[in-house]
Amino acid sequence: MSTTQGARPHRVRLWRWRRNPLRRRSDLVEAWLMLATFVLALLIGVFAGVAAAVVVDGSIEDRREHTRPVPAVLVEDAAHALPASVAEDGDGGVWAKVRWTAPDGTSRTGRAEVEAGAKAGAAVTVWNDPEGRLASAPPEGADARFQIVMSGLTVSVAAGGLVVLGGWIVRSRLQWRRLADWEAEWQRVEPSWRKRMTG
Incomplete structure (x- = not known):
């Protein structure tokens, strides 16, 4: 795509989801991986945060009953x-x-x-x-609510962050594999390309 001097190149959004001759299979796999990572991070983060808040609430209530x-x-x-x-x-x-x-x-x-x-x-x-x-x-009132909310938020962020980290590691491996495939393909193409250029 040509652009006039000084013009900013147009960025195509969601290009991995659109059919085009430049999209590779690995691009589509990466797009699905990114979507799955985001959804899982959100769901697991919310679930873990709520579970942690319930556990802390139960622990505080247990302390109230036993002290x-x-x-x-x-x-x-x-x-x-x-x-x-x-x-x-x-x-x-x-x-x-x-x-x-x-x-x-x-x-x-x-x-x-x-x-x-x-x-x-x-x-x-x-x-x-x-x-x-x-x-x-045992904490009461605002102190108890603060402990419950903070524990839920902390666990939620930590759990979601672990999922994002896992997705990032898998994506990095895919990128390294893609680079290796490009290198192998270049090794096959380079000799014939050089002959055409020097012939």
Whole structure:
């Protein structure tokens, strides 16, 4: 196709799907491969994302069923806790020593998150598992929804990305095979072509 100087060449869209003398069988195979990769990436990504969200939602619900809030007493001033045992988070909480009563009636101590300015003897609330051990509080409301949505999105993108990567690898192999076929064909044609050019 000829073009005037300075004019941009016309790009034919979806040329692999149209009948034309320049389209090879490998071009059509590549077109189907690209379409299948896109559809599979979309379907598998959505399915994996939804499945991951359901699993995380179930895990959070299980934590809600198997943990319970328990009243406890702060054993030490939060401000006087050792630096190695204090971990501040975004809410300004620290880890300090507390005492609570387990379901079997025994008194237990451990470190739980409390307000940074809390004093020894202050009443606090901790979470216990069925055995009376300290457990983290299950996320609620916006925090729970955020964890569910983010886990679904992360798994969805990862699963879809793996499918796209697989399709790209197969496409690369097809391209390498095409180049090898071109090389072999040129080896057959080149001698006769050279004779015509030099004859």
